[in-house]
Amino acid sequence: MNRTVKVTALLLAAGLGGVAAAQTSTYKGPKVTLTYLHGFTGADRPVMERLIAQFNAANPNIEVKAQAQPWGTTWQQLPSLVASGRAPDVVVINEDQITNFVARGAVSPLTNAELQAAGINKSRFYGPLFKTADYEGKSYGVPISSVAYVMFYNKDLMKKSGVSKVPTNRTELLAAARACTTDRNGRKPGQSGFDPKALNTWGISLYNNWVGSRLAYAAILQNGGSLVDKNLNASFNSPQAVEGVQFLVDLVQKHNVARPNSTEEAELAAFSQGKVCFFPSGQWYLDRFEQQKMNFGVAFVPRIGTKQDAAWGGSSHMTLPKQRAGYDANKRRAALAFVNWMTSPTQNLAWTEAGSLPVMPAVANNKKFENRPIAGVFSKLGNIYATSGFPWGGQVLGPFDNAWANAYSGKQSVKAALDAGVSEANKQIQQARKTFQ
Known part of the structure; x- marks a missing residue:
């Protein structure tokens, strides 16, 4: 990247x-x-x-x-x-x-x-x-x-799907994602015969690497949660974290508006090909989409949580x-x-x-x-938060990224994946603390 x-x-x-x-x-x-x-x-x-x-x-x-x-x-x-x-x-x-x-x-x-x-x-x-x-x-x-982590959107696919407004919250995101999703026979989620395993277009890109996990990080922050507690131990399995990440996983497993177990590269290609409406990722893809002369826009990550606007930076x-x-x-x-x-x-x-x-x-x-x-994200640049403030970044972020991948792919429930990630992170933190003594 x-x-x-x-x-x-x-x-x-x-x-x-x-x-x-x-x-x-x-x-x-x-x-x-x-x-x-x-x-x-x-x-x-x-x-x-x-x-x-x-x-x-x-x-x-x-x-x-x-x-x-x-x-x-x-x-x-x-x-x-x-x-x-x-x-x-x-x-x-x-x-x-x-x-x-x-x-x-x-x-x-x-x-x-x-x-x-x-x-x-x-x-x-x-x-x-x-x-x-x-x-x-x-x-x-x-x-x-x-x-920063932003949300790119394909204006042409949005228009074709009847979506006139870029979503800014959970309700709007789900509605817009549903409207953008069709299977190979043109059916939409909820319609009789809809086949979630044969998507032709879909609402939002989710994927299983560290960049994909930053949307989960945003959801946790937006719900008032954090990666670590006041003692700098891992705490990304709080009720706020579980609720926020569960919404994202439900986009795949319940609402069928995102592809399961996809990769960043696959979703990037799909967005460029006009197959997906919303592509949350790093702002570093801006130049690529401009060179491709795509009809796209850039927005701040929708407020998936209930407390505040927040995105990774x-x-x-x-x-x-x-x-x-x-x-x-x-x-x-x-x-x-x-x-x-x-x-x-x-x-x-x-x-x-x-x-x-x-x-x-x-x-x-x-x-x-x-x-x-x-410039579509500039009004909210004051709501961008880095994963810093704790000395053991790798010991927290590695297990967090794995927890996201396991939950998103369906290998574990959201709660089980986050619990396992926190347990592993705190084991690593315990070892890391010794190097600071």
Whole structure:
């Protein structure tokens, strides 16, 4: 899965030319050189390199030397770099790793005083997005990039099926999905002779991998549940979780408006072929559908639950690793000034052309997005939540993803699958806790 899309000619239109270079940082000290480690190695790399060059040109007292390398390499190297006193001055860490590194002492907290001195205002960002890098009441990173789980919809199939409104809640979703579903003989669910094993078109795509499980994550959040409890033990088998996931499973097993035990690749192809109305997935497929010149739209995930709007999001945060004793205070101040510059509205607007969602309302409200499909989710970007806040991400998410796959495929009941997943997750958490002692 690629969480970026190609860089387009819209970079200049987005404000990358001239405007960004005119901005200077808040650092006024002696010249320093900063090392900057990030994992933007795909189509987003040229955008990052251009921004760095603009920063260096506008700030003669700070020289940023960047290194791009695969994310996995950084996760392997960062602990030893910190331990040996050779950590980079600034490193970008993703949402699924940041709490682990924070809990291990590899990342230094950012105090309110130094954030303010650098010009970094937390309130300019979407609240849940900024808090992705918080842990035990302290901030450890500033968001530079964001992706999210959204719902693509096929306008042509919706029109053909008589669906005029994009569903925003559980009732509307079920009704629209029923209308979009037909078997090979043109019968719909509930009609005599309808064959759920021979679908010709169907309402919604569900599938059995980790991306598919993020819709279940949304349902749990929307019902007021969570993946972990206050003690950071797995708790995704709560009554709220079971109820939300059960609705999704019922779309397959009871209502017959989704294919059973399908894959992301199969559902992606079906959506592109006009076989399915609603395709919940990562926003990273936007470029693909635009290239195919599909008649599609993008919406926020419908409120399947009863408490709140919520969807999964991924993110990347600029952090300051823990440094050796005697580290130059000027370098830290300069690093924070660089972070502020890179995460300011002008730079974030440019960065969205590399596949990121806006990380702040000021950018989402820019007129450049008025006619773009992705703008359909912008009004609710403040309701996107990453799977962070607990150090043992893999120990929770692996069993959760398996539980979703077992429930969706019918191998286990929803309650049994979630119970088994929580049991396995807490066994793994118990082992993981020992590495933090």
